[in-house]
Amino acid sequence: MDQLLSDLSQALGGRIYLPDDDKYNESRNSYFSAQERGIKPACVLLPQTSGEVATAVSLLAEANKRAGIGSFKFAVRSGGHACFAGSANTAGGITIDLRGLSSVNVAEDSTTVTAGSGVSWGELYRTLEPLGLAVAGGRHSQVGVGGLTLGGGMSHFSGQVGLVCDTVLEYEVVLPSGDVIRITEADIEHADLFRALRGGSNNFGIVTRFIFRAFRQGRLWAGMLLHPLETRTEQLQAFYDFCATPSYDPHASLMQTFGLSAERGTGCVNSIVYTKAETEPAVYKPFTAMQPVYMNTLRELSLLELTREQDALNENGLCQVMISTTYYLDLPLLTRTVDLYQASCDSVRNYAGIVWSLTFHPIVPSTISKSTFLQSAIPTLSSPPKPIIIAQITGTWKDGKDTAAVEVTAVQLISDIDAAAKEEGLQTGYVYLNYAHSGQKVFGEGERLQQLRDVSKRYDPDGIFQHCVPGGFKLF
Incomplete structure (x- = not known):
């Protein structure tokens, strides 16, 4: 050394x-x-x-x-x-x-944005906002461009443009050989690598720069609704109806969270984002009309303001766990998932400073239809596609001595949810990498994994990024 x-x-x-x-x-x-x-x-x-x-x-x-x-x-x-x-x-x-590597450059015609891999989404939005522009990117300002994009990347604009990785037009990559190449989807010689970098994480080299597709974007209508946990039946019905409608509004984004906090108790939070400055769109009426409501922050604001607000809800430097699974939309399975989550609360509620949550993220058909990545990554995908739910477990706590026990609870909870989905024949076979925990098989075990392994062998025959870079999710 x-x-x-x-x-x-x-x-x-x-x-x-x-x-x-x-x-x-x-x-x-x-x-x-x-x-x-x-x-x-x-x-x-x-x-x-x-x-x-x-x-x-x-x-x-x-x-x-x-x-x-x-x-x-x-x-x-x-x-x-x-x-x-x-x-x-x-x-x-x-x-x-x-x-x-934090530079941000906007093309003269404002149709593309070049961003260094180390820039945060907040820094990127701060550059674009005065120009009336945006890209599909992270929902928290502190998150880095590189990691989110290479994992796939859900955004508030997913219903309109697919995942973040689907909006990448060019990658600049440092290969294991030390060569620096720039590749686009039209690059026939490196077409396999371009496809592999969509959701392929850090397995093929170090991406140092991205060129994203940009679009015009003004202010949003967004915020949070906090309701008591006793409204869970109405919450789940409203969430199911929101996801299941055949006339889904692609401007509508929603995350539904059931939470336990050592300091604030329990509740259900709906994080609502409408990507147009339209007050109280009809699609959210079942949520805005629900009573009682403990907090309502819905208002017009900018994308940068929204992502900074999300950051304020998450304290840095605490012990953390994040793990997720996916399944096809089904109201009884959503209900069973919440039942399993609530049962798990008894295992963690006494840990100092615990915040323990279950969040549902919809992957709606309009997202799938616009996502080349998802169409290749979901082995059970039907045609036409059906709504898919990411069920994410997140925990934060103060004392490192509790880490092993909390992580065991999280892993077991996801295992129980997977078993319930399998029992109902609703498993998708897809794990969203950005919300995955170490040990999860984010690349599956089938054709996609083999394709990624073939790309790795071509560009990294010595296995540098498989055996010398232990972080992330490996192919072998």
């Missing part, structure tokens, strides 16, 4: 930071979860250009080939929002922090 650090320092000068450097500690302390903050790499590399990333990858690959593949581990991070330990950090290895 000493020789590798010396080589990196000689080649990259002031971009390498050791444990006694302030920037090393700033990088560690900027992760979303306590689990990731607790990991201590040998050094943090903060590149400012794709060329510097390429130099680092070349040196890391060469060192591993000399010493044996897997001898020197490295991690790649964008926003650092994935929460399980080791997802974007590595103990005793090299962490490549891409946040220096």
Whole structure:
């Protein structure tokens, strides 16, 4: 490791930071979860250009080939929002922090936006908002562009344009060889890699830049409704009807959360976003008319304001768990999922500072029809497509000694939900990577996994990103 650090320092000068450097500690302390903050790499590399990333990858690959593949581990991070330990950090290895790749450039005709992989969605929206533009992107301003996009990426605009990855027109990628290439969907030579990067995570190289399709966007009508948990029957019926309607409004976005908080008790929150500045659209009437309501923040606001508001609901630096599954829309299964979630609350309610929630995210037919990625990633997809639900379990708590127990509860809960979906014949076989937990088979076990493995073998024959980058979700 000493020789590798010396080589990196000689080649990259002031971009390498050791444990006694302030920037090393700033990088560690900027992760979303306590689990990731607790990991201590040998050094943090903060590149400012794709060329510097390429130099680092070349040196890391060469060192591993000399010493044996897997001898020197490295991690790649964008926003650092994935929460399980080791997802974007590595103990005793090299962490490549891409946040220096933060440029945002708008094309002269305003139809595309070029963004560095390390920029946050909030920074990107802040640039676009004065121009009356937007891209399909993250729902929290702190989340990094790179991680969300390479995982697929749900957005408030999914009903209109598909997932975030479906709106990428070009990737700039540092390959395991150290070569830097730019690829588009029309690039016949690299068409396989372009497809693989849609939802393929960090398995093929380091993406340093994206070009996104942009569109005109004004203010939104959005906010939250908080109701008592006793309204759950009405809530689930309203949610089911919202998702099941054949005349789904693609401007309408909704997340429904059932939550337990050690400080605030229980409740049901509907996070509503209408991507036009239209007050109280009819599609949300079943939710806005429901009583009693404890909180109503619905109003006209900008996309940047909305994503910052979402950030304020999530305290950084706590212990975190996130895990999810998907199934086809079914009201009895939604009800059973909530029953299972409520039963699990007894296992976690006494942990200090616990916030324990179940969130339903709809993947509606209009999203699927516009998503080349989802059409390839969902093995059981029907034609015409049926609504799919992401059931996401999220937990935050204060004391690291409780981490193992909380994670066991979360994994068991998702296993129970999967069993219920299987019993009803409603499993999709798809796991949404951005809400997945370590150990989940996000690439499945069938044709798609084999296709991704073939791409990996072509561009990374030595397995650098399979065996030297332990974070994320691997193909082998």
